[in-house]
Every structure is written in C-alpha cells, then in structure tokens.
Amino acid sequence: MISATNTEIEALAQTQGVIFLGATTPEYPQAYERFEGWIGEGRHGSMGFLENHASLRQDPEKLLPGAQAVLSFALPYYQPPEPKPRVALYAQYSDYHRVLRRKLESIAEALFAAESWRVLVDSAPVLERALAAKTSEGFIGKNTLYIHPKHGSFLLLGEILTLQKWSADVPPEIPLDRKTRAGGCGPCRLCQTACPTGALQKDYSLDARRCLSYWTIEHRGAIPEEFWPWLAEYYFGCDLCQLACPYNKHAASAPVGWERRAFPDLFETATMDQARYESAFGGTPMTRAKREGLRRNALIALAVLEDKRLGQALAHIDSDPSPVLQETREQIRRFKPALCAASTQRQPTR
Ligand code: B12
Ligand code: SF4
Numbered sequence: 001m002i003s004a005t006n007t008e009i010e011a012l013a014q015t016q017g018v019i020f021l022g023a024t025t026p027e028y029p030q031a032y033e034r035f036e037g038w039i040g041e042g043r044h045g046s047m048g049f050l051e052n053h054a055s056l057r058q059d060p061e062k063l064l065p066g067a068q069a070v071l072s073f074a075l076p077y078y079q080p081p082e083p084k085p086r087v088a089l090y091a092q093y094s095d096y097h098r099v100l101r102r103k104l105e106s107i108a109e110a111l112f113a114a115e116s117w118r119v120l121v122d123s124a125p126v127l128e129r130a131l132a133a134k135t136s137e138g139f140i141g142k143n144t145l146y147i148h149p150k151h152g153s154f155l156l157l158g159e160i161l162t163l164q165k166w167s168a169d170v171p172p173e174i175p176l177d178r179k180t181r182a183g184g185c186g187p188c189r190l191c192q193t194a195c196p197t198g199a200l201q202k203d204y205s206l207d208a209r210r211c212l213s214y215w216t217i218e219h220r221g222a223i224p225e226e227f228w229p230w231l232a233e234y235y236f237g238c239d240l241c242q243l244a245c246p247y248n249k250h251a252a253s254a255p256v257g258w259e260r261r262a263f264p265d266l267f268e269t270a271t272m273d274q275a276r277y278e279s280a281f282g283g284t285p286m287t288r289a290k291r292e293g294l295r296r297n298a299l300i301a302l303a304v305l306e307d308k309r310l311g312q313a314l315a316h317i318d319s320d321p322s323p324v325l326q327e328t329r330e331q332i333r334r335f336k337p338a339l340c341a342a343s344t345q346r347q348p349t350r
C-alpha cells in the first residue's frame with residue numbers, strides 16, 4: 001500500500017514544480033477500445049509508431065510487471081503567446097520529456113526508495129490522457145486534451161508506475177454532456193470552432209490528418225497545400241484549440257527556472273545548416289521534426305507570408321538533396337508562381 005498520503009505526494013510534487021493529479025490502477029479498457037477504433041479508421045495518418053507495441057499499450061501493467069498503481073503528474077507550461085508566426089508553447093522550452101522525467105524520478109525515489117518503479121513521460125506506449133482522466137480531477141475535453149478544472153490544459157503529462165497498491169476511492173466520472181464544478185465541456189464548442197482545419201470531431205476525437213500539429217511535427221513528407229495558410233500562424237505545433245478553451249483563462253504557468261528559449265527567425269530556420277540547427281534547436285521538442293522538417297515548415301510560412309526573402313531561401317534548396325525540400329520548393333512554385341518569379345529575379349546571379 002502506498003504509505004504517503006495525497007497531501008504528502010502533493011507537497012513533494014510542489015517542490016518539483018509539478019502537479020500531482022492522482023493515482024489509479026494501470027488499466028483503461030474503454031479508452032483502449034476507442035484507441036483501437038481510432039487506429040482502425042486510419043485517423044493517425046502516417047504516425048506508424050502508434051500501431052506498434054499494442055499489447056503494452058493495451059495493458060500498461062506490463063511496463064512494470066506486478067505494477068499495482070500509476071501516479072499521474074502534470075508539468076504546467078502556460079505563458080502568454082507571442083506574435084505570429086508562432087511555435088506551440090510546449091516546444092519553446094527545453095524538452096519536457098527530460099525535464100519532467102528528472103522531476104518524477106526525484107519524487108519516485110522519495111516515495112519508493114529502493115523498490116521498483118518506472119517513470120513514463122511519453123516514453124512508452126501508453127495512453128497518458130486516459131490515465132490522467134481516470135484520476136480524481138480533470139477530464140478529456142472536446143479538444144481531446146486532458147483538462148484540469150483549476151489548472152487548464154497547458155499541462156504535460158507523466159506517470160510513475162509502482163508495485164504498491166493505491167487505496168483511493170474510485171473518483172466520480174465527469175459527465176460529458178454537462179458542465180459541472182468538477183469539469184466537463186457541456187454545450188461549449190469553442191475549440192471545435194477555433195480549429196481552422198476541422199480536425200476536431202463531434203465525438204471528442206481528433207482526425208490527425210487534419211491537425212496542424214500532426215503535419216508540422218510528426219509528418220515526414222511534404223505538407224498538402226490546403227493546410228499551408230495556417231503555417232503563417234503556427235509553423236510548429238498549434239495551440240489554437242487550447243487558447244480558445246475557457247478552462248485556460250487561469251492556466252497554470254511554467255515553474256520558475258524552466259524558461260522559454262528564443263529561436264531564429266523564419267529565414268534563418270529555412271536556410272540553417274546542421275551546426276546552426278543543433279545550436280538553435282538542440283534539446284528542445286523542435287528536434288522531433290528534424291532539421292528537414294523545420295526548414296520545410298519555415299519555407300512554407302515564408303511563402304504564405306509573401307516574405308521578400310523567399311527567393312533567397314529557395315536558392316538554398318537548389319542543391320539540397322532532400323526530396324521533401326525539393327517537393328516543397330515545387331509546391332511553392334505552383335502555390336505562389338508570381339512571387340517566386342519576382343523573388344528569383346531579385347536574386348544575384350550565381
Ligand atoms: C500521437 C500524439 C499526438 C498526435 C495525435 C493527437 C491526439 N489527439 O491523439 C498529434 C501529433 C496530432 C498531437 C498533437 C498535440 N499534442 Co500530442 N501526443 C500524442 C501522444 C504521443 C499519443 C496520443 C495517442 O495515443 N493518441 C491517440 C488517441 C486516440 O488516444 P488517447 O491519447 O488516449 O486519447 C483518447 C482516449 O484518451 C479517449 N478517452 C479516454 N477516456 C475517455 C473518456 C471520454 C469520456 C472520452 C470522450 C474519451 C476518452 O479519448 C481520446 C481521444 O480519442 C501523446 C502522449 C501519450 N503517450 O499519450 C501526446 C500528448 C497527447 N500530446 C500532448 C500535447 C501537448 C499535444 C499538443 C497540444 C502539442 C501542440 N501544441 O502542438 C497537440 C494537441 C492537439 C490535440 N488537440 O490533440 C500532450 C497532451 C497533454 C494534455 N493536457 O492532454 C500528450 C499527453 C503528451 C504529454 N506527455 O504531455 N499529439
Ligand atoms: S492543434 Fe490546431 S489544428 Fe490541431 S486540433 Fe487543435 S486547433 Fe485544430
């Protein structure tokens with residue numbers, strides 16, 4: 001049995017700048033069924049990694065044989081967004097996978113000493129939002145994110161799996177169709193209306209193939225032109241469905257000491273070499289898209305914004321062996337032919 005009380009774990013979490021959401025048993029049969037249906041319909045697009053390790057994802061207990069409970073934690077990261085074009089807020093910090101992992105390891109060491117435990121921060125095939133929503137506070141909203149009624153949804157999730165049992169009462173389920181003091185969306189649809197690409201479906205699910213976050217972070221190929229206009233707003237990730245949510249009016253801020261980083265502008269990003277990429281983006285979640293993906297996104301944003309440096313940026317692609325960048329260049333030529341012609345004329349002869 002976990003010997004620490006909720007209040008003790010909350011206090012420990014607070015020293016690390018994280019929020020203890022609660023504990024639950026490491027299982028979620030209904031959520032997994034939804035997940036399987038989602039994958040079956042192909043709504044994960046090209047994220048093949050979500051098809052792997054089905055048995056572990058279905059049964060998180062297997063990630064730590066004998067696990068009896070999972071403790072869910074959240075690292076808040078809200079800051080007022082800066083002017084456009086933007087990078088999603090979570091990606092402006094040093095990588096939360098490492099930051100939150102260290103914090104949770106300290107908590108696990110204090111709670112469970114030499115006994116076995118395992119920290120997960122999006123590092124194992126597990127449905128983290130489903131686990132968080134199973135704990136006493138919070139729910140999954142129509143934007144498909146885990147929302148804490150007091151702290152909002154600008155929260156990154158992580159868990160500690162433990163061999164010890166958890167004796168807490170089963171929390172009451174938050175009804176979906178009503179807005180209560182405990183949370184819930186009720187009739188609100190602000191996130192669905194704010195989503196520019198129609199990715200959020202009526203049944204509280206997301207079609208990744210229509211989500212800007214998917215195209216700009218996870219997708220490795222060229223980005224279809226129908227999504228381009230929005231890259232002038234967010235060229236890495238997207239926060240629009242969170243910024244629209246009333247639960248984020250008082251969203252919790254990032255802990256002191258975990259500061260936002262400044263990134264190069266679009267032109268520099270579109271034309272950066274490997275060394276510049278590593279110094280500017282190393283250690284941040286931006287590396288998920290790799291140098292090629294960031295250059296692709298920045299080129300598209302330059303094109304949509306009709307930036308006068310577009311031609312110069314495209315000239316950098318001429319001799320680049322990357323098929324994705326070559327394809328993006330061709331798309332730009334089709335998408336903005338006049339601008340490309342004008343920009344090319346402005347180029348010095350090579
Ligand atoms: C793949 C992935 C994505 C994909 C797909 C997103 C998606 N909605 O599934 C893409 C690339 C689009 C994405 C985008 C983002 N992501 Co992401 N992503 C993940 C990842 C790695 C896996 C999620 C997954 O398995 N999705 C498949 C769906 C079907 O499964 P699911 O997550 O369990 O969600 C379903 C079940 O929970 C089920 N469910 C369970 N119980 C219940 C109960 C009820 C009543 C209902 C209705 C539903 C329900 O409903 C959910 C929706 O179908 C997780 C980390 C992880 N390991 O969980 C992070 C994670 C979900 N992402 C996160 C973040 C921060 C983001 C972005 C905000 C980043 C950004 N600013 O660009 C956006 C938000 C977009 C959005 N509105 O969802 C956070 C979310 C934190 C939070 N507060 O919820 C996570 C948890 C990472 C982390 N460790 O913090 N992401
Ligand atoms: S992250 Fe952006 S594109 Fe994706 S669902 Fe939310 S608002 Fe829509």
Ligand code: SF4
Nearest residue numbers: 141142185188191245
């Ligand atoms: S914006 Fe409204 S509908 Fe969307 S998650 Fe927030 S409360 Fe729910």
